[in-house]
Amino acid sequence: MPSSLKLIKKHKNFGGYTCYYQHDSFFTNTKMNFSCFIPEEGKVESCLLYLSGLTCTEENFITKAGVQQHLAKSKTMVIAPDTSPRGTNLPGEHDSYDFGSGAGFYLNATTPGYKDHYQMYDYVTKEIIEIAQKEFHIKKFSIMGHSMGGHGALIMGLREKNLFKSVSAFAPISNPTQSASAQKAFSSYLGNDRGSWKIYDATELLLAGYQRDDTILISQGTEDEFLEKSLMPNNIENAAKKMKQQLELQYCKGYDHSYFFVSTFIKEHVLFHLKALV
């Protein structure tokens, strides 16, 4: 993949730089955007990928979570990709918040039209990784995410266990094949053969024997408005117990699904990953 990486914006921030990049993506056949924070240019060795939730772009996390201060003195950068391709006009793509633009669900679509662009699993695990290696000389990766992006982090962490040194999630959609909203997206991206959905469902992956040697960290607010209908942490907790996957599921009393929750616990997640990235 030849590089077309273009710096769009660069802001000094906590001694390092918060940057926005754009590039031509091989996997999505569109331009793609990501944001990043580079603690001290030229000295980074590892990268923490952050996958955002429904409706987000590359901007939400990098402006709202306050992650930069916790990486400022480290050798770890963070990259936060956009949540879907942009600029295409596929049927139904822009009609709802939980499918299409802003809602790529970090899978490789197989349905007509969508299969040509919505290849977010490969985009993150191959193309973003390659950009980080080539352009920023990154040697080690960890992954985290929020909500739909927590789902992305969990499935990528389970399926690419050698690539990612550690995995964590904030309020992840941890069993999407059981969530009505995600089911709608999965059927539109993957068709109605539910067997093909399982490789994009963290709970199903665990039950199928996918496993990590390290502990997966999940933080979940108890007042999260999506807790029971979309997130279902009990399901992944039960699957982890059954399959002996170490999982630290932290319930955070009184917290909801917003970035006010993420910003409160981001420091703990960053420290968790920095330990693994040493």
Next chain:
Amino acid sequence: MPSSLKLIKKHKNFGGYTCYYQHDSFFTNTKMNFSCFIPEEGKVESCLLYLSGLTCTEENFITKAGVQQHLAKSKTMVIAPDTSPRGTNLPGEHDSYDFGSGAGFYLNATTPGYKDHYQMYDYVTKEIIEIAQKEFHIKKFSIMGHSMGGHGALIMGLREKNLFKSVSAFAPISNPTQSASAQKAFSSYLGNDRGSWKIYDATELLLAGYQRDDTILISQGTEDEFLEKSLMPNNIENAAKKMKQQLELQYCKGYDHSYFFVSTFIKEHVLFHLKALV
């Protein structure tokens, strides 16, 4: 002023609560919005007002600056009001980013139409203060702001020196009567008698003898795109020297005008104010 304060949203955040409120404003004759962070409900004693810059609402600062973590263990809340009245349709009100909606300039307008709503100086120094006293039992106040809001903090801090225990600003418009963009707004809000503009210009207030006994803190990025045309820190620095006002003007090398600048130095500003609010 009878209270019509209505809680719009409440998010647990760093052990406290980030909240959005709306109320009927006596001074603007509109509904007004503000955001706030309350470290531990019922225990706050003092309040740090934050005034935002052009185009901002009550949302920018509270979602982007990362202030909450620095107040979480204190007895000081923060209130961030919207930057103008909303919902009116005055002539020219919505035509440019630097006048009208999102650009109240923290003054009391005297021109037809605008004088009925754009009373942001009184709104902040009287109505917000009264709400904080009555509804949150606040006894002490300090004030800070960014850009246009830095201007607001400086003029209010100089004119209401007994009300505010300390004053700081990020990249303030410190001599608006000399800035082309602010001149346009001032003439539309106040008419063409430039004599009437001076009570809304921090540099002019200093030169007219307004003074504080404590040190005013200003942080200014050296790569700020508005530095020379709109902010002119040299002017306030010279006025402060001439009039023997203690001013700590910190140049922050490489920083621009964005919230990435504010978030980097917010901790220092908060600690500065917490000392004064003890």
